[in-house]
Amino acid sequence: MTNNQSPPSRPGRRGFLKAGGAAVAAGAGLATSGVTHAALTRTHADDLQRQIEPFYGAHQGGVVTPQQSHSYVAAFDLKTDKREEVIALLREWSQAAARMTQGKPAGSLETADDKPAADSADVLGLGASSLTITFGFGPGLFTSRDGKDRYGLASKRPAALVDLPRFNGDQLIAEKTGGDLFVQACANDAQVAFHAVRQLARMGYGAIQMRWGQAGFLSGPKGQTPRNLMGFKDGTNNPSTAKPPLMNQFVWASAADAPWMQGGTYTVVRRIRITLEHWDQMELGFQEQVFGRHKYSGAPIGQKNEFDAVDLKAADKDGNPVIPDNSHVRLSNQANNAGAQILRRSYSYNDGTNFYIERWPPWRQETEYDAGLIFIAHQADPRTGFIPINEKLSKFDVMNQFTTHIGSAIFAVPPGAREGSYVGAGLFEA
């Protein structure tokens, strides 16, 4: 396809950018005027669009950042064999991410008529909307699928960046699974989150190929634990991001086996389809036994309040456990997993409908929701975090009747970059 019309003169654009660029400049101005996140927390909806999360720092954003309402996560495969091209891309990505997280375009909007613009402009005027952009490295950056050490990084692969085992019940689809590079964009606006990944993907044309991308959302009354599409509160038992010692223990990687990962984390992503039609037909009491919690209050079964302790020893008058043996909350509880905790930061997804063959009697063939959970968990070491917990859940969790793991990926998420540097510099330049 070629553009075979010569463009007529267009007096409007440059004038607009100079005179009318106020909306863009407003967001940029906030970034340099020292307005803090806290000062902006209680403002109007318009101002919510202007909230800015820092890009540079000891840790990357989007891990312990208060969870935004929308996300777009994506994984890319590296096509280039050149180490310097990977470095150049990461450098370009970091610079563009720093701009976009301040509400600025990925690149200049001032473009000659006969050139593609550096930004798709679909979020012009929307502000930063608390955008965070988080980068991660998959196993393929260190060792390609055919065993080659393409970038001279094989010796730097952290022991904690294991290939995930096959779990019981996994129904993984290749084009929703894996990836050499990971980008997670979270923002309080669906278009702002997608826009960020789209610009970054485009910068890599030639060097990378998108492997999968997925939009997500999270709705919750302010200050309360949000509910997932199953109607239950999700995240009650998360370690508190307000407690740095807990984050150091469970979330931030130690330098023990890979010094460049100090201050980073390991991230597991699972695309979990939920049979919502089926779930909605289940008795309320049964749903609560599946979770091990009361649905409306979020309290552990037998308790009154959401944050009441989960008492795994409680028994009813017949001696049966109040919180069932195969319930989600019991199987995933810290006490049953050698004290392990992971920081879940999941989003619901809703990709409309597809034609499916049902997995339960009478095995109808019909249109069903393609909706569920983009499970995202951060941890200091997946070998003591997600993997043993999910080994247990995948075998015993009664919730598995309603969930199918369709996609899966694991990434090393390096620490944040210093201004002027880029995410991953410690890996390539140590």
Added chain:
Amino acid sequence: MTNNQSPPSRPGRRGFLKAGGAAVAAGAGLATSGVTHAALTRTHADDLQRQIEPFYGAHQGGVVTPQQSHSYVAAFDLKTDKREEVIALLREWSQAAARMTQGKPAGSLETADDKPAADSADVLGLGASSLTITFGFGPGLFTSRDGKDRYGLASKRPAALVDLPRFNGDQLIAEKTGGDLFVQACANDAQVAFHAVRQLARMGYGAIQMRWGQAGFLSGPKGQTPRNLMGFKDGTNNPSTAKPPLMNQFVWASAADAPWMQGGTYTVVRRIRITLEHWDQMELGFQEQVFGRHKYSGAPIGQKNEFDAVDLKAADKDGNPVIPDNSHVRLSNQANNAGAQILRRSYSYNDGTNFYIERWPPWRQETEYDAGLIFIAHQADPRTGFIPINEKLSKFDVMNQFTTHIGSAIFAVPPGAREGSYVGAGLFEA
């Protein structure tokens, strides 16, 4: 699947509903206290969740209602052959829609342990979030695909409810096309919109089968025309919903050929996939020629401001039209379509990625965005509205290089219901 565990005693739930139901009650209170939409427009984000749009009235909501930020649209096929079952469903739907648009659950949350709850509870505490629910009737309600008059309604089919013709370039997928019943839910929250359709779908289990469902979103700076994923403002030339004469002329159906449709409208839905990767590589000047508008300002080419008149006669110094002959804005302009106007109320969609075969050289096979536009247009008569306009666009619009129509449907959207009645009563009871 059966529930083979007897539920233990659960002291938490009823107490929670009585004591802790304040969040739900708050939304309900607003509905009866006479707080108007205008009074609530400039409030805090928390209050945005509590905004309520009326369900009952002369017109259904979601047509001229200021566009909310999220939507879920769905179509259903009728499986029942019984007229009274259709009426019962529409009655139940209207009552549930009235409740949900006030921020209440679809049905009571007070449920016995051994019964499914009447609501999935995933939006508990989120408030109405300006939810509107709009119902429509497809051709199949009047004449089934095998020509039967299942419900005795064939003689009531409005002449304006035509079967859409095949348009040039259509690549329609059966399971994204058509449908006997239509539900559009729009809200300022993704989960609230989906929740509404999900509850209604479940009420119809047995009598209906979902045909397709689709989530959408719309991001825009407050008070400005929002941009679609192509980065251009979308809706600039819409007839103003603030001008009732324009709405009467172009949007609301007249009673001429179907008295029960007076105050209703005809709605066309098209799922239009956009090749965003390809579009992003196009020169800025070429993109502007495709639309016939400047990208950043939204002004017609050659003009300065978004709302400057589209001057189709303007020519450059060589005598060539300033707004190209095959541009979107020229072909769809009222002046080129016998004065026809339609009210577009579209949403972007983003269903992640799929593996595709490209439609342009070098015909790569790769993962691409499954994203684009859920085009939704309301009009007094599609025979003078969408159909002739799209006949022209589908043949000549240069934008077709970047868009593919995947899904299509047409519905008669009846007028609003009086309180105590239901949407469609005029059709069944006249």
